[in-house]
Amino acid sequence: MDFTKRINDRHEYAKAWKARTGGKVLGYFEETFPEEIAYAAGILPVRILAEAKPDCLSDKWIYGACFPAKAMINQFLQGEYDYLDGLVNVEGCQWIFNAYEVITNNKPELFKHYLFSPDYTDSKTSKDVFRSELAIFRGLMEQLSGNKVTDEKLDEAIEIYNKNRFLLRRLCELRRADRPKIHGSEFMDLVLLDQVTDKAEMNEFLERFIEEVEDREPGPDRIRLMLIGSETWNSELERMCEKLGADVVIDELDNGTSYFWNTIYPQRDRLMAIALRYLNRPHNPVKDNNWRRRPEQIFELSEDYHVDGAIIAKQIYCHLHGTDNYMVWKLLRERNIPYHYFERDMFVPEEETELRLEAFLNMVRGGITRLAGWHKKAKI
Amino acid sequence: MNHEYGRWPESVWTSQELDWKQAERIIAGVDVGTTSTQAVILRDGKLFGYASIRTGADFAGAGEKALKLAMGEIGMRREDIAAIGGTGFGKRNIGFADRLFDEVSCCMKGARYMFGPEVRTVVDMGGQTVKAIRLFDWDRVRDFMFNDKCATGEGRSLEALCELLHVDITEIGPKSLEAEKDPEPVSTTCWTFANTETLGLFGRPEFKSEKLSEAEIYASHLFAYSWRILGVIGRLSSLEVGEIRIDGGLGLTGGLAKNPGITKRIERDLGVEAMKSDIDPMLCGAIGAALLAC
Numbered sequence: 046m047d048f049t050k051r052i053n054d055r056h057e058y059a060k061a062w063k064a065r066t067g068g069k070v071l072g073y074f075e076e077t078f079p080e081e082i083a084y085a086a087g088i089l090p091v092r093i094l095a096e097a098k099p100d101c102l103s104d105k106w107i108y109g110a111c112f113p114a115k116a117m118i119n120q121f122l123q124g125e126y127d128y129l130d131g132l133v134n135v136e137g138c139q140w141i142f143n144a145y146e147v148i149t150n151n152k153p154e155l156f157k158h159y160l161f162s163p164d165y166t167d168s169k170t171s172k173d174v175f176r177s178e179l180a181i182f183r184g185l186m187e188q189l190s191g192n193k194v195t196d197e198k199l200d201e202a203i204e205i206y207n208k209n210r211f212l213l214r215r216l217c218e219l220r221r222a223d224r225p226k227i228h229g230s231e232f233m234d235l236v237l238l239d240q241v242t243d244k245a246e247m248n249e250f251l252e253r254f255i256e257e258v259e260d261r262e263p264g265p266d267r268i269r270l271m272l273i274g275s276e277t278w279n280s281e282l283e284r285m286c287e288k289l290g291a292d293v294v295i296d297e298l299d300n301g302t303s304y305f306w307n308t309i310y311p312q313r314d315r316l317m318a319i320a321l322r323y324l325n326r327p328h329n330p331v332k333d334n335n336w337r338r339r340p341e342q343i344f345e346l347s348e349d350y351h352v353d354g355a356i357i358a359k360q361i362y363c364h365l366h367g368t369d370n371y372m373v374w375k376l377l378r379e380r381n382i383p384y385h386y387f388e389r390d391m392f393v394p395e396e397e398t399e400l401r402l403e404a405f406l407n408m409v410r411g412g413i414t415r416l417a418g419w420h421k422k423a424k425i
Numbered sequence: 426m427n428h429e430y431g432r433w434p435e436s437v438w439t440s441q442e443l444d445w446k447q448a449e450r451i452i453a454g455v456d457v458g459t460t461s462t463q464a465v466i467l468r469d470g471k472l473f474g475y476a477s478i479r480t481g482a483d484f485a486g487a488g489e490k491a492l493k494l495a496m497g498e499i500g501m502r503r504e505d506i507a508a509i510g511g512t513g514f515g516k517r518n519i520g521f522a523d524r525l526f527d528e529v530s531c532c533m534k535g536a537r538y539m540f541g542p543e544v545r546t547v548v549d550m551g552g553q554t555v556k557a558i559r560l561f562d563w564d565r566v567r568d569f570m571f572n573d574k575c576a577t578g579e580g581r582s583l584e585a586l587c588e589l590l591h592v593d594i595t596e597i598g599p600k601s602l603e604a605e606k607d608p609e610p611v612s613t614t615c616w617t618f619a620n621t622e623t624l625g626l627f628g629r630p631e632f633k634s635e636k637l638s639e640a641e642i643y644a645s646h647l648f649a650y651s652w653r654i655l656g657v658i659g660r661l662s663s664l665e666v667g668e669i670r671i672d673g674g675l676g677l678t679g680g681l682a683k684n685p686g687i688t689k690r691i692e693r694d695l696g697v698e699a700m701k702s703d704i705d706p707m708l709c710g711a712i713g714a715a716l717l718a719c
Contacts, residue, residue, distance in 0.1 A: 361574055374660075378568075386660070388573040397554075400514065401571055404529035408566040 046254070048234035049280075055091070055241040060128050062089055062243060069130040069190055074117070074145060075137040076299045077162050077326065079179060079319050081206050081309070083133075084244065085198040086186040092240035092300070093117050093126070094278045097391035106147040107140075111362040112390040113278065114144040121148045131156030131189060136164070137331050138365060156189050158182065164334050166324040175320040183316065199315040209244045210305040212251040216258065217302060220294045221350055224263035229272070229293030230283035236301055237278065264292070268409055271352040272296035273343055273373060273384075275360035281393045282358060289399070291406050295350035297343055303327040330365040339369060340376040347382055354409040355384040356402075383409050431584030432479075433594050433680060436705065439466075439474035439497030445505070448473075453495070453506045454715030455522060456531065456708075457488045457515035460552025460581055461680060463711040464491035466506070477707050484515030492521075510718030512710050514553075524718050529569050531713030533560055536676040538712050539702040545673025548658060548691070549709065550681035552580040555654050557661040559672060570661045575615045578653030580680045582616030586646065589620055590627070598686030601643035607690070608641050610649035613656075619649055643686065650681070651690035658695070674700045682706035 051058070059070050070089045073080070080090040095113035102122045103115040120126060132155050134145035142159075149157040161178050163171040183194050192198075213236065219226055235254075239247050268291035272282065276299050283293045296302055309322040326332070328339040347355060355377060359366045370386065377384045385405040387398065445451060448468045455464045458480060466474040476494035480487045488511070492503070503509075503521060511522030512531040519525070528549075536547040537560070547558045555578055559567040576582055587594040611622040626642045637645065659669040677699045681687050683706060692698055704712070 383568070385569070387571065396514065400528060404527035404566075404569065407527050407530050408569070411565055 048231065048238050052094070052234060052238050052241065055094070055238075056125060056128065058242065059089065059091055063128060070128060071156075071189070072126060072129045072132045073135070074133075074141045075135040076304050077135045077137060077323050077332070078133060078160070079182065079323055080244075081199065081202040081319055082179060082183050082194060082316075083186050084205070085194045085202040086183075086190040087192045088130075088186060088190050089243055091129075093120075093132075094237060094241065095391065096120060096278065098123070103147075106151075107143055109362070110143060111140045111275075111360050113276065113360060114140040116391055117141075117144050118147050122151060129155060131158070133158045133160055135160045136162045138363075140362070156185075158185055162323065162332075164332055166326075166332050171324055172317065172320050175324055176314075176317050179316045179320055196315055199319075200311075203309050203311065203315070203318070205244045205248065207308045208248050209239065209251070210308050212248060212255065213239065213305040216251070216255055217295070219255075219258060222263065223351075224266055225292060225294055226261040226263055227258050228264060228283070228287055229270075229296075230280035230287060233277070233280040233283050233293075233296070233301060236304060237280075240300065240304065267292040268354065268406055269294045269350065269352045271343070271347050271350065271355040272298060272301070272358065273355055274298065274358040275363040275366045276300045277358070278391075282356070282389075282398070285393065285395070285399060285402060286356070286406075289402055289406055291402075291409075293356075294352060295346050297327065297339075297346055299329050302346075303329060330369040333369075337369075337372055340372045343373060344376055344380055344382070352382070354405065355382055356405070357384055357386040359386070359388050361388045361390050429588070430591050431587040431594050433461075433584075433683075435476075435478045437476045437478075437494045437497075439495065439499060440468070440472075443468055443471065443473055445473060445499065445501055450719065451501075451506050452715045452719040453492060453509045454531070454711040454713065454718065455488045455492055455509065455511050455513075455519050456528075456710035456714060457484050457491075457511070457513040457519060458552055458710070459514045459554075460584075461707060462487040462491045462513070462515075463708050464488070464495040465708055465711040465715055466495050466501075467712070467715050472704065472708075472712075475705070475708055475711070477705065480515065484518035485520060488515070488519040489521070508715075508718040510714030510716075512714040522714075522718075526714050526717045528554075528710060529556060529558055529566055530717060531710045532556065532558055532678060533566050533713065534564055534716045535709035535711070535713030536560070536678060537564060538716060539678070539704045539706075539709060540674060540676040540700040543674035544676040544700055546658070546661070546671040547676045547678060547709075548654065548682075550578075550580065550654060550677065550679040550687070552680060555579065555657050555679075557658045559661055568661060570657050572653070572657050577613050577616045577619045578650045578657075579616065582620065583650070583681070583684070585616070586620045586623060589624060592643070595683075597643050598647065598684035600640055601647045601686035602689060603640035604638065604644035606641075607648045608637055608645045610652050611645050613649045613652050619646065647684070647686035648690055650687050651694065654681075654687070654691060655694055658691075669695060671695060671697065676700050676702075678706040678709035680707050 068087045083090045095116040100119040103118040270293045272293045312318045452467050462480045463477045474495040476491040509522045511519035511525045516525045532549045549556045555572040558569040561567045612618040623646045662669045
């Protein structure tokens with residue numbers, strides 16, 4: 046299945062969905078966006094995926110920002126997202142907020158909303174604050190769509206989204222195997238596709254796809270890696286690892302596993318149930334103030350998925366991950382998990398990155414008895 | 426009139442004392458880097474010949490040429506070499522290599538050969554990359570870091586500066602050490618800005634609180650280099666709060682290791698003296714490739 050093509054065709058998909066259903070399409074940036082509420086209003090939420098394209102427009106508006114923020118502005122100014130009816134930003138990364146501001150200033154016709162979400166996710170008041178923000182947001186979604194967001198509609202949406210998370214977790218479990226039947230690149234593409242597709246359709250597809258994957262032969266025995274760091278919008282890095290004899294078996298990226306990891310626990314107050322799900326997401330650098338529990342969470346994932354090493358890929362100018370780096374490095378070093386750190390932008394420079402990955406994988410191989418003799422067979 | 430100030434001297438040497446025909450085993454290593462290419466011949470583990478030349482765009486040709494020069498004009502043929510290891514940015518172009526190795530492993534192995542078992546941290550300062558490597562056991566890499574964007578601290582940028590200033594690349598380091606005290610460094614991020622800033626110090630000294638001497642301007646520039654390189658070492662060093670500390674002996678390799686203006690400042694700021702070797706530090710990768718190939 047060519048997921049890359051389907052991701053590239055996402056604009057056509059959204060336009061066709063709109064023509065077919067007559068519904069509205071809403072863009073969002075952050076994984077903390079409560080999609081269920083928009084979906085319950087009959088709106089299709091689509092994540093804005095940054096794409097590297099020739100860009101002479103964004104510098105004028107936002108010089109020196111991270112490349113994904115600039116790429117998103119460029120895509121909007123080039124008209125790629127003209128089919129969107131609205132754009133929502135949830136409190137999070139400052140660069141993305143700036144991109145949101147630039148885009149909405151340039152596209153005044155878009156419905157826009159800035160949704161506050163507490164950075165101190167488990168303070169005494171955070172859940173009540175976020176719930177009240179969600180109540181406002183529900184009203185806005187009703188206005189935008191013209192549809193009432195009833196408890197029944199919310200229940201339906203929650204069920205569809207929870208099922209989607211369950212299916213992705215099930216696929217993720219298959220990566221825990223010694224010889225996974227699904228590789229890191231394919232999985233990352235799938236998760237990205239999930240973020241731009243109607244979840245009901247995606248669930249049907251995922252059910253069929255999981256059956257297909259389960260029937261596959263186990264993959265080759267490879268070095269097992271974890272991918273840590275800033276968000277990515279493609280699977281280039283995972284593909285490069287596979288080419289060099291390794292496999293990314295787990296990640297902790299905000300638009301990777303963190304997108305679907307936890308579910309909504311139903312309760313009578315639907316908005317509170319949704320609020321708690323988003324506040325209790327896996328920790329990321331921006332929503333982990335004070336406690337800094339992300340490094341420990343990374344370690345637990347690395348243990349669960351039996352990783353041999355970790356790659357930390359940070360988007361250049363991503364100050365959030367830049368600040369977290371030190372704590373992540375320290376913990377990985379203390380727990381004897383080999384890692385390699387590098388900075389990237391929208392592109393993964395092939396020669397330079399391959400050179401580093403090769404060296405890193407050889408370093409990791411040296412410490413793995415499971416793969417003893419592997420390096421002798423491999424042609425570097 | 427056509428003096429190229431940034432052009433470091435190429436070198437070729439083949440032993441006149443040892444007879445290669447009496448050797449039990451001859452091995453070779455070729456390191457095709459972005460800026461320079463080295464080839465070494467080891468005769469029963471001893472350095473027998475080497476060549477260090479500029480790479481250019483023809484990676485395959487540079488590797489061939491360097492190996493040919495290292496073999497000297499003593500009748501040695503490629504078939505006489507038991508194993509050839511290849512490494513470097515252009516390693517995939519070394520068609521005649523028996524095996525290819527990554528640069529970090531080669532640096533580790535080459536540094537062990539050059540500095541012995543005491544070396545625990547190697548800093549390879551090349552044309553377009555700076556790598557800091559922590560070693561353990563005899564031939565294992567514990568950890569390594571590369572420089573990331575942008576490019577101050579790389580050999581290629583120093584070549585460009587020397588061309589701009591018309592100062593010989595072999596002289597800028599010693600001259601910089603004549604300064605009594607290092608002034609503030611120029612830009613530690615972008616090498617174009619660093620070079621422009623250095624030119625500016627020559628051109629408009631009145632904008633500085635006091636006029637800097639020539640030596641101080643060079644010191645300011647090379648201080649930026651060592652600052653940036655220390656940043657890479659710092660990421661590799663102990664992650665405890667406080668100063669940058671490194672484990673065990675420090676080995677400096679690569680073209681910039683020949684520049685005392687950089688190495689002395691690194692030593693000063695780390696508070697350690699780098700280990701000494703009689704072997705040209707640019708040969709480290711090629712030696713490592715040869716040793717790994719055998």
